Amino acid sequence: MTGNQIEALIGMLVTFGLLVLMVLPSVIxxxxxxxxxxQIREAQEDREAGKEPQPQKSSSRSTVPSTATWYADGRRSKKLVSS
Structure with missing residues (x-):
């Protein structure tokens, strides 16, 4: 391959890459x-058929507040007294 052919190949690859980058968000x-x-269609079909929707999966972890939440609650509960 000559230098001109390599430059043309690189140019075509760059152009194709830019085209893919521009089209990809639309495809996604x-x-x-x-x-x-x-999902909406399946939910409507389930509702029309009288089926109950599938329950959402919940986390098995407890919902205990974090240390930051406890600290923030303590700070919020203090009232400023103006003299």
Missing amino acids: GIVRDRRIDR
Whole structure:
């Protein structure tokens, strides 16, 4: 390959890469919208069929507040007294 051919190949690859970078967000958005549409359709079909929706999965961890929450609650409960 000559130098001109290599430059042309690099130019085509860069152009193709830029095209992919510009089109990729649109493709991701279309796929996401189709997934959401499918979930909505399934939920409507379940509602029309009289089925109860599947319960959401909950975490097995307890919901104990963190140390930062305890500290913030203590700070909020103090009232400023003006003299």
